[in-house]
Amino acid sequence: MIEAISLFAWFAAASGAPIPAVDPLTQPIATSRSAEWLAPAVPEKIFGKTYLVGFGGLSVALIDTGEGLVLVDGALPQAAPAILDNVRKLGFDPKDIKFILSTEPHFDHAGGLAALARDTGATVVASARGAEGLRSGKHAADDPQLAYGGSWPAVTRLRVMKDGEVLKLGKAAITAHATPGHTMGSMSWSWQACAGEGEGKACKAIVFASSLNPVSADGYRYTAPSSAAIVKGFEASYKRMDALKCNVLISAHPDNAGAGRYNDKPGACRAYADRSRKLLAKRLADERVGAK
Numbered sequence: 001m002i003e004a005i006s007l008f009a010w011f012a013a014a015s016g017a018p019i020p021a022v023d024p025l026t027q028p029i030a031t032s033r034s035a036e037w038l039a040p041a042v043p044e045k046i047f048g049k050t051y052l053v054g055f056g057g058l059s060v061a062l063i064d065t066g067e068g069l070v071l072v073d074g075a076l077p078q079a080a081p082a083i084l085d086n087v088r089k090l091g092f093d094p095k096d097i098k099f100i101l102s103t104e105p106h107f108d109h110a111g112g113l114a115a116l117a118r119d120t121g122a123t124v125v126a127s128a129r130g131a132e133g134l135r136s137g138k139h140a141a142d143d144p145q146l147a148y149g150g151s152w153p154a155v156t157r158l159r160v161m162k163d164g165e166v167l168k169l170g171k172a173a174i175t176a177h178a179t180p181g182h183t184m185g186s187m188s189w190s191w192q193a194c195a196g197e198g199e200g201k202a203c204k205a206i207v208f209a210s211s212l213n214p215v216s217a218d219g220y221r222y223t224a225p226s227s228a229a230i231v232k233g234f235e236a237s238y239k240r241m242d243a244l245k246c247n248v249l250i251s252a253h254p255d256n257a258g259a260g261r262y263n264d265k266p267g268a269c270r271a272y273a274d275r276s277r278k279l280l281a282k283r284l285a286d287e288r289v290g291a292k
């Protein structure tokens with residue numbers, strides 16, 4: 001058997017067949033925060049058939065629908081193999097991932113989507129503006145972080161969902177909620193996680209919230225007339241988060257959720273919106289007095 005494999009390798013090399021090069025879809029994007037974002041974390045069950053398969057500083061969720069798996073977000077390009085390992089550690093086969101829901105077209109949540117989609121055969125799901133960003137692998141022209149530049153692996157197989165639309169697979173019904181502002185394509189996702197055997201009979205409303213941070217590259221002004229749609233977007237997103245049925249909040253960056261890897265305290269989604277509301281109000285005030 002050893003000889004057979006060696007012989008095959010020799011033939012492959014001698015025949016000029018392509019020798020596997022470095023994988024372009026998982027090439028690391030290094031930032032000052034990448035190590036902290038990708039701090040290893042043990043995959044864990046939140047409730048029912050909903051799990052976390054991400055990292056200390058970036059959330060990735062997994063839903064077992066009974067007729068296939070759904071992943072939410074893809075972290076950085078170099079994170080894809082670890083995400084799939086975490087899926088395996090929970091006893092699932094990554095090939096059963098049918099959809100990967102995207103919260104926003106930024107490298108830290110969408111960088112791994114292209115590799116994950118390729119390796120699982122899954123379709124990536126996003127808002128129309130989100131899908132535009134994922135296809136380009138770059139910031140949109142109206143993104144407050146546009147001036148940071150950079151790019152990430154582009155996604156080719158996409159399904160667009162509208163605000164309020166429901167993705168049904170197996171026992172899961174996952175609702176898309178447009179939460180623009182941080183990017184105009186940002187989308188949050190909610191579903192019911194219901195108890196399995198021995199967990200009682202309850203169901204919990206899970207919300208995977210997109211980033212609502214009013215952060216920007218230097219020089220961007222939220223008070224500029226051209227930023228009006230972004231500010232309006234944030235305001236609509238706060239109202240949306242306030243109104244969502246939300247027993248458990250998973251935020252794209254867990255440190256913005258106010259508690260560990262997820263927050264299951266009452267009012268978690270409202271507190272999440274409020275944090276951003278205050279940050280944006282401060283930012284607007286700072287810009288008006290010339291402090292920013």
Ligand SMILES: [Zn+2]
Pocket residue numbers: 104106182211
């Ligand atoms: Zn972002």
